[in-house]
Amino acid sequence: MPASGRPGRDPTYPEVGASLRACLDGSPLPSGYRHLHIREELGRGDRVFEVAATRLFSWQMHRAAGIAVPDATPSAAPGVEVLLGFGIGPVRATAGCRVLEVVDDEGRRGFTYGTLPGHPECGEETFLVEHAGDGRVTGTVIAFSRPARWYTRLAGPVGHLLQRRIARRYLDALRR
Template identity: 45%
Template sequence: MTRLFSADRDTVNYPESGATARRPLPAGYNHLEYRVRIGHGRPDLETAGAAVTTLRAHRASGMRVATDREGPLLPGRRVEVAIGVGPLRVTAPCQVIWTAYEPDRVGFAYGTLKGHPECGEESFVVDMDADGGVWFTVTAFSRPGCWYTRLAGPAVPVLQRAYARLLGHTLRRLVRARPTPER
């Protein structure tokens, strides 16, 4: 996935950068909001938050992920997610737009770059409510960015929702597999 580092992908390919951190989401896009409970308590929040912000959740869900540098996700960092094999591989170059490393909320959003099959932004956030419930939320706005996503039409939002659900199941599995200290 060497295309990640291409100089012609310096800016996001949509004007509403950062909109997943605000409401309402911009008009003229398909919107996605998916929220699922994945655990309970601070250890589950920390496990899930680390899995999201290191892209482990994406990798564990079957995606190939490359980044332009190691370390924690920070705004400006490049990420490329790919699925498929050989000529059937679809790559999605993105840039991290915002991050949240807060006591009860951890996550990030990335925006699409030139060459991504969509135009828009997607956030992945783990938060803990007042009762200790740990939740995973995917928020996105997107529209077709190339001929094959335009051709796919209404199938694309269905696939995006399915991927959000897969990430939720993956995070729940990662949280449950977390080693617990002996008492």
């Protein structure tokens, strides 16, 4: 039986944890996937850091970026599963992910989630908020993914452009 205790509910890729390692120590992202790495300054000070971390862990960042997250979803923690919803008008899709790892160090907070069976993509994404000694607060989104469904394969490079756009919206949402 898979480590999750539920048959067929393990992440859909073998390189679990690679995006967090890339984010923390610069390890390379796995080959065979599209890569995304966006880092932006969010502001300065303790309050900016605390607000950004709260928005991240409470799924407010996702909601503000236009991704539907059920209200009953617990805060991000290892093992928490989230059903993300997205689309335009009647064309809607859902995507299941599981939080795999959490970073909660002094000056650094974030988490990694990975795709579960049925997700339109295959891969993982790490979100990190960092508070540097000079007061700067930065947000990072780093991911590797590839299409897992016929419609995401059909979308081709448009899918990657959408992922990049959503990642920028995530970081914008941490600034508000």
